[in-house]
Amino acid sequence: MANIQSQYFKDIDLDDEFFNSLKEDYSEFNSWFIKKATEVQHAFTLYEDTKLMAFLYLKIEDEVDKTIVPELEEKRRLKVGTFKIDAHGTKLGERFVKKILDVAVVKKIDEIYVTIFDKHQPLINLLKTFGFSEYGTKTTSNGKELVLLKNLFNLKNDILKDYPIVQTENKHIYGLSILPKFHTKLFSDSILKNESVDILKDTSYTNSIHKIYICAMKDVQNFHNGDILLIYRTSDGQGVARYRSVVTSICVVEEVLNINNFDTEGKFLKYCEPYSIFTVDELRSFYRRKKYPFIIKMTYNAAFKKRVTNGQLIDSFGVMPEYWGVFNVTNEQFKNIMRAGEVDESIIID
Structure with missing residues (x-):
């Protein structure tokens, strides 16, 4: 690597x-x-x-x-x-x-x-x-x-031109769960350690600005351009979710597409391959089987300096969804999670 x-x-x-x-x-x-x-x-x-x-x-x-x-x-x-x-x-x-x-x-x-x-x-x-x-x-x-x-603060109301600024006004905030084997490849500077991370030294080959994630969770269809995602790394099985499931990163939604939006396999590959963790063969299989129909394109805006655990989400911030795959986060909860994660507050604009 x-x-x-x-x-x-x-x-x-x-x-x-x-x-x-x-x-x-x-x-x-x-x-x-x-x-x-x-x-x-x-x-x-x-x-x-x-x-x-x-x-x-x-x-x-x-x-x-x-x-x-x-x-x-x-x-x-x-x-x-x-x-x-x-x-x-x-x-x-x-x-x-x-x-x-x-x-x-x-x-x-x-x-x-x-x-x-x-x-x-x-x-x-x-x-x-x-x-x-x-x-x-x-x-x-x-x-x-x-x-x-x-x-950085001469904003254009354009997700890419304003990057890495995250604007919360009139935006929905969601938690998005990602399995550890995928998370490590997509967000590898958001490592699973509940300690401070030096952002100037800890970056890997997957640390690109655009990210594409492909899944079958229907609720992602509610995401719209500019909505904010808290990336929630699910437990790796090495311990209970209360301590091993953590929020690690902030992303902003560019768009959500359905695999059926692509009328050819070639167009699907061209869109997904540059920023997806999946191989070309895996992407071909996804297109043909249509098992994972939803494609989220997002920008990777910030890694948490301290990871926020499932236990903290529940006990400190009152985040208790019935389903942890995709869950709603209020503005107040978001601000508190940002502080706990030691994210630089200057990049968050109300």
């Missing part, structure tokens, strides 16, 4: 061919990298076996930047200093966009910006999908770059 890790510059091989394109784009890249190594700075990296696949350097700034037109006024910001991925699809890009936004939330920073050459259209499109917009330009000896900026 490939993990995003925090790695010191001094421990990263500057001669790796991964950096060749960055050296071509930025004449000062070598000297910049060496300087960061001497300053004992770190970056986020991801390797497949020993091959470097992704590199992300983030920097907190609070000064005026007159090299950008129009200039950035003095304000505490998160700068995406260097960002490169080698990937065939968008999942790896999504994982690192999520990492950027996670860091901004943890560091209490509401504005993020990145400079990028316009030849990198796939990455530009991905950033725009999640709320970055064109702010201006920056011209250096290397050429002219676009400046993309995102303010």
Whole structure:
């Protein structure tokens, strides 16, 4: 399993061919990298076996930047200093966009910006999908770059552009149960440990923003775009549900479809495969047998830092449904569960 890790510059091989394109784009890249190594700075990296696949350097700034037109006024910001991925699809890009936004939330920073050459259209499109917009330009000896900026709290009433913000006004809140064998693959940074988790270090290959879950629970048909889901990991059989069934994550519903909405198997596979935990063969079987007809597409907005147990839900928050597969949660219960889970309250907007 490939993990995003925090790695010191001094421990990263500057001669790796991964950096060749960055050296071509930025004449000062070598000297910049060496300087960061001497300053004992770190970056986020991801390797497949020993091959470097992704590199992300983030920097907190609070000064005026007159090299950008129009200039950035003095304000505490998160700068995406260097960002490169080698990937065939968008999942790896999504994982690192999520990492950027996670860091901004943890560091209490509401504005993020990145400079990028316009030849990198796939990455530009991905950033725009999640709320970055064109702010201006920056011209250096290397050429002219676009400046993309995102303010977390300049809301667009769009689930993706506003990500990771969760808006509760006029939204229904549900608990959605997921079996452990599926949960681990879908929400693997929401591990089963009732202790604090460092969100900056604990992320795995399944930590993409979009998630697709396929099930047979009829009540999921009540979900609508923008509704909030508390992911409820059912007991793994290692103990009683009171302690082993836990709420681990917050998601927001994008849409719920019926398998019969897809008139061909190919369309079903194209929709589900990129963000589903199931293999192509398993998905083919689902389509042909129609045993699991409901498809939930959602965004993965936050992992709990402390897991909230079934016992807490019942004793402390009065959540006592007849059926734990899909259950209703009131706004007051939701707020209390968020506090118990130590979710950063800034991402929840009433």
